Structure formats: structure tokens, C-alpha cells
Amino acid sequence: MKEFIGSWFPGGSTLTAADYSVLFVSLLVMFLVGWLGGRGIKSTGEFFLGARRIPWWVAMLSFVATEISAMTIIGVPATTFRENWNYLQFFIGSAGARVLIAFLFIPAFYQYNSTTIYEFLRVRFGRRTQYTATGFFFVTRLLASGVRLMAAGVAVSVLLGWRLAPTILLFTVVSMLYIAYGGIESVIWTNVIQALAFLAAGALTILFLLKRVDGGVPAALRLAGAAGKLQLFNWGPSPLEPGFLGKFFSDPNIVWVAVLNGFVGSTAAFGTDHEMTQKLLTVETRRESQKTILLSIAGSLLTLLVFMSVGTLLFVFYKQSPGLALPVKLDTIYSHFALLSMPAFLRGAVLTAIVMASIDSPLASLTAVFVTDLYRPLARPQATQAHYLKVSRVCVALFALVLAAIAYGFSYFDKMLWLAFKIGGVTYGSLLGVFLLGLMTKRRADRGTAAAMGLMAAVNATLLVLSEMKIVPLGWSWLVILGTAGTFGLGWVLGPVLDGERGTLA
Numbered sequence: 001m002k003e004f005i006g007s008w009f010p011g012g013s014t015l016t017a018a019d020y021s022v023l024f025v026s027l028l029v030m031f032l033v034g035w036l037g038g039r040g041i042k043s044t045g046e047f048f049l050g051a052r053r054i055p056w057w058v059a060m061l062s063f064v065a066t067e068i069s070a071m072t073i074i075g076v077p078a079t080t081f082r083e084n085w086n087y088l089q090f091f092i093g094s095a096g097a098r099v100l101i102a103f104l105f106i107p108a109f110y111q112y113n114s115t116t117i118y119e120f121l122r123v124r125f126g127r128r129t130q131y132t133a134t135g136f137f138f139v140t141r142l143l144a145s146g147v148r149l150m151a152a153g154v155a156v157s158v159l160l161g162w163r164l165a166p167t168i169l170l171f172t173v174v175s176m177l178y179i180a181y182g183g184i185e186s187v188i189w190t191n192v193i194q195a196l197a198f199l200a201a202g203a204l205t206i207l208f209l210l211k212r213v214d215g216g217v218p219a220a221l222r223l224a225g226a227a228g229k230l231q232l233f234n235w236g237p238s239p240l241e242p243g244f245l246g247k248f249f250s251d252p253n254i255v256w257v258a259v260l261n262g263f264v265g266s267t268a269a270f271g272t273d274h275e276m277t278q279k280l281l282t283v284e285t286r287r288e289s290q291k292t293i294l295l296s297i298a299g300s301l302l303t304l305l306v307f308m309s310v311g312t313l314l315f316v317f318y319k320q321s322p323g324l325a326l327p328v329k330l331d332t333i334y335s336h337f338a339l340l341s342m343p344a345f346l347r348g349a350v351l352t353a354i355v356m357a358s359i360d361s362p363l364a365s366l367t368a369v370f371v372t373d374l375y376r377p378l379a380r381p382q383a384t385q386a387h388y389l390k391v392s393r394v395c396v397a398l399f400a401l402v403l404a405a406i407a408y409g410f411s412y413f414d415k416m417l418w419l420a421f422k423i424g425g426v427t428y429g430s431l432l433g434v435f436l437l438g439l440m441t442k443r444r445a446d447r448g449t450a451a452a453m454g455l456m457a458a459v460n461a462t463l464l465v466l467s468e469m470k471i472v473p474l475g476w477s478w479l480v481i482l483g484t485a486g487t488f489g490l491g492w493v494l495g496p497v498l499d500g501e502r503g504t505l506a
Contacts, residue, residue: 015159015339015347022348023355026197030190030356031178039182043385047183047392048115048368054188054282060292062191063279064299065198067270069357072307073198074151077334080311084231086253091304093262095297100263101271102290104439109277110286116372117277117435124438126446127377132453133272133434134373136427138366141275142399143423145362146406152354153407155335158327159351164411171355172404179363180396187364188282194356195299201353202306204346205338209313212341213320220316227319229312234258261477264484268428272435275365310334317341362403367395422476426460429483436484437491445495452490456483 041047054062079087105117114120118137122130149171150164157167178186213220224230236254270276270293280289314337318324327336338350371392380387430453437443460479466472 015161015351016344018344019348019351022345023352026193026352026356027174030193033189033193035178035182035186036189041183041185041389044368044371044388044392045115046185047389048278048364048372050183050185050188050282052282052284054185056283056288056292057295058188058192059279059283059289060295060299061195062188063276063292063296064303065191065195065357066276066279067296067300068195068198068303069148069152072303073202073354073357074155074331074334076304076307077311077314078331080229080308081315081333082330084229085308085312086231086234086258088232088304088308089234089253089255089258090262090265091301093259093264094266094300097263097266097270098293098297100267102293105271105277105435106280106289106293107286108439109281110289114281116274116369117272117281118274118369118373121434121438122373125434125444125449128446128450129434129453130373132450133431134369136431136453136457137274137369140424140427140431141273141362141366142403142406145275145403146410147423149403149407150410151331152357154329154411155332155354156351158332158335159339159347159354165408168404168407172400175363176397176400180393183392184278184282184364184368188279195303197349197356198353199303199306201349202303202310204349205310205334205342206306206313208342208346209310209317213313213316220313223316223319224312227315229315257475257477260481264432265424265428265477265480268432268480268484269424272428272431274369275362278365278368363396363399366399367392370395370399422464422479425476425479425483426464427457427483429460429480429485430454430457430487432480433484433487434491437488441492443492443495445491445499447498448494448496449487449491451494451498452487455490456486459483459486 045051076087108120109117112120112123118130118133121133149168152171153164153168156162156171157164160167178190210216210220215222221230233255234253236256280292283289283292311334314333317337318326324341327333335350335354338347342350371388375391376383376388433456434449434453437449460483463472463474463482464476464479467474467476
């Protein structure tokens with residue numbers, strides 16, 4: 001028994017009682033808020049949508065907290081430490097995507113009173129399209145969220161001196177308990193605490209680093225600029241350069257490609273992934289939902305700037321301190337620095353930010369889609385609300401265990417921020433293409449749209465493997481773009497072929 005405990009909890013952490021007290025108090029407040037928000041739930045409408053009584057500003061903070069997650073807190077500082085500020089180019093496109101979602105997607109979801117966004121596809125096309133989309137959602141969300149959970153687990157295991165397995169288990173149990181109790185309402189209200197926690201931790205880290213950098217802000221700007229760490233735009237090669245097309249299609253950080261991918265990728269992530277859109281459907285009216293996503297532009301940009309600054313300042317700090325050892329995995333640079341160089345309380349603030357950002361898992365959205373889009377229509381269409389609510393809580397626990405296993409498996413990968421994007425690149429294009437076909441045209445199809453989604457996902461999966469093997473010089477950022485255009489076009493063409501008269505214009 002002692003050997004088992006020693007293998008899972010080898011120790012070595014320098015955290016103090018003050019650090020743990022910050023985490024304990026924050027978790028206590030989060031559970032209290034979640035308990036108050038989730039009381040008295042009696043139906044799936046309350047469990048999945050919070051009865052659409054969430055204030056818009058709370059939904060906005062929840063949206064930002066879900067978008068950011070531990071991937072931003074851990075992955076963005078590591079990316080700017082290793083690379084530069086090119087990542088901000090993606091946000092330019094992301095801001096435009098939110099405007100499109102506000103005025104094209106949200107009105108349709110509220111018009112059809114959707115519990116999940118894939119119900120819109122059933123009404124617009126048919127059940128084959130709905131089931132295909134839900135299948136893609138499960139694959140994408142489980143894998144991408146597994147990367148997020150793994151990133152948080154690695155960082156927190158460094159701080160706590162635990163092995164990765166018990167750290168992931170801790171997150172899993174905590175998420176399972178409060179989400180199974182209060183559903184989406186508990187998730188959203190605790191997201192408010194989470195958003196404030198990681199913004200505070202990031203701001204405190206910046207202030208601490210500036211005090212540790214010799215020469216302050218001017219020296220930091222000079223050193224980072226000389227190393228190319230402040231480069232914002234990557235204009236790419238000149239069209240007259242030899243090999244221009246190869247570089248253009250293989251480098252995802254070229255500004256035109258990055259902005260386009262940020263626009264298309266964010267439209268897919270925020271408009272066709274129920275993990276994000278679930279928050280937008282919890283407010284009472286369409287206008288409030290539009291306000292929620294439009295104001296998330298400012299909240300997300302602020303958070304992104306904070307953690308990109310952390311990564312750049314970490315580079316400057318270690319540049320001025322060449323005798324300090326770097327972690328084996330640079331993905332853990334932030335938690336490594338917090339553990340070895342930050343004082344008590346500040347370490348606790350960073351630990352709390354990572355833990356809080358990790359607890360917001362996709363369990364509520366996965367359960368909502370499974371029960372609403374699959375279990376209810378296929379297994380028990382006439383059951384009581386009490387039955388569906390019981391099934392929903394069981395599903396939260398089952399999905400939590402599946403997610404934990406996936407997260408542990410992803411611990412063998414590096415450069416986790418880009419890994420999360422590559423996973424979405426395979427299926428997001430298919431999802432976005434079919435939603436755009438439904439929102440922007442009157443084409444009626446079901447077999448045709450389902451076939452188009454499957455074909456383009458297979459094409460993108462093949463292209464991703466070939467590009468990773470360096471056989472095809474194609475950057476991962478093109479996958480969503482190709483998938484979207486291909487699914488839209490194939491869905492339009494295959495509708496009349498596979499659906500007969502039904503696959504024509506309405």
C-alpha cells in the first residue's frame with residue numbers, strides 16, 4: 001500500500017499551507033455558487049438550459065471561461081515562450097466569426113427553440129444529418145477536451161508533486177459531482193468564479209515577473225523584440241519567391257491564412273460545437289444571446305493578451321537567468337516557473353487558476369446532446385422528465401470517466417495547443433459546411449448532407465496524416481476551410497442524387 005501511494009504521490013512539491021488555502025477557499029466558493037445555482041432542478045430544460053433564465057453578462061463570462069480553459073492558461077504562455085505573438089492573428093478572424101454567429105446562427109437556434117443545436121439540423125434536413133453531426137460532435141469534443149484536461153493535469157501534477165493519473169482523477173471526480181448535481185446552471189455560475197480566478201492569476205504573474213526582470217518593461221521589450229518574440233504579423237513569402245505556393249499552404253501562421261482560419265475555425269467552434277453554443281442558449285431572448293457573444297470579443301481578447309504577455313515575460317526572465325533549468329516539456333513552463341520561482345500565495349493563485357479552468361469540462365454539453373439527440377428519440381421517446389434527468393446524471397459520470405481515459409492517453413504528445421486545433425480540423429469543417437448549407441440556402445437533403453459530411457471528414461483525416469508525415473505540404477489550418485467548402489458543395493450536389501425529389505430546393 002505504501003509503495004502504491006508513493007508511486008502516485010511521490011512528493012517534491014514546494015507548495016505551502018498558504019498556497020493550498022487559496023485553492024481550498026476558491027473551490028469552496030465555487031461549490032457554494034454551483035450549489036446555489038443548481039438547486040431545485042426538476043426537468044431536462046433546467047438541467048441543459050438553465051430554464052433560459054441566466055443573465056447575459058453571466059453567460060458571457062461563462063462563454064469566455066469555456067473558450068479559455070486550461071489550454072489558454074498553459075498552452076498560450078508556452079507558445080509565446082517558444083515562438084512569438086503570431087497566435088494573435090487567429091483572434092482577428094475569431095472576432096469576425098462571433099459577429100457572423102450573432103446574426104446568422106443565433107436567430108435560427110432561437111426560432112426553432114433548440115435544446116441542442118443539432119435539433120436544428122433535424123428540422124432543416126432530417127435525422128441522418130442530425131445523427132451524423134452528433135457523432136462528429138462526440139468525437140471532436142471528447143478528443144479536444146481530452147487534450148485540455150491533459151494539459152491541466154500535467155501542469156497541476158508539476159505543482160502538487162503528484163503523478164498525472166491521480167491529478168486527472170481529481171479533476172474528473174470534482175467535475176462529475178457538481179455538474180451531475182446542478183447541470184448547466186451550476187456550470188455557468190461557477191464559470192464566473194473561474195474567469196475571475198484565472199484573470200487575477202495572470203495579472204499577478206505579470207506584476208511579479210516585471211519586478212524580477214532587470215530593467216523592467218523597457219528591458220523586457222528590448223530582449224523579447226531582439227529575439228523576435230514580439231512579432232505579431234507573419235506576412236509570409238513574396239508571391240514572386242520560388243516555392244511561394246508550397247510555403248503558403250504549409251505555414252498556418254501566415255497572416256492571411258491565420259485570419260481566414262481564425263474566422264472559419266471559430267465559426268465552427270462557436271457556432272457548431274454545442275460545448276460553446278450551449279452557453280449562448282441559456283439566456284432568455286435572441287437579442288441577449290447576441291449581446292453575449294459580441295461582448296465576449298472584449299473578454300476573450302483581454303484574457304489572451306494577459307497570458308501571451310506571461311509567456312513573453314517568462315522568456316525574458318529565463319533569458320536573464322541562464323543558470324535556471326527549464327522543464328523537460330516546455331508546455332509546463334508556466335507551472336514550472338510558479339513552482340520554483342514564485343512565492344507562497346502567488347503559487348497558490350496560479351494553481352487555483354489552472355485547477356478552476358480545468359474543472360469546466362464538456363460533461364454538460366455531451367450529456368445534453370446524448371440525451372436530447374440520441375437517447376430520447378431512439379430509446380425512450382415517451383419517458384418522464386424524472387427518468388431523463390436520472391439518465392442525464394448517470395451520463396455525466398460515464399462521460400467523465402471516458403474523458404479521463406482519453407486525457408491520460410494524450411499525455412504522450414507534445415505542443416498541446418496545436419494538437420487541439422488539429423483534432424478539430426478533421427470534423428469542424430464538415431459541421432460548419434452543413435450548418436451553412438442549412439442557414440444560407442433552401443436546399444433540402446438528408447442522405448446527401450450526411451454523405452457529404454462523412455466524405456469530407458475522411459478526406460481531412462487523410463490529409464492530416466499525410467501532412468504530419470511530411471508527404472503533403474499542407475498546414476493543418478487549411479483542413480477546416482477545405483472541409484467547410486467541400487461539405488457545402490457536396491451537400492448541394494448530392495442532395496438531388498441521393499434524396500431524389502426531396503433533395504431539391506424547398
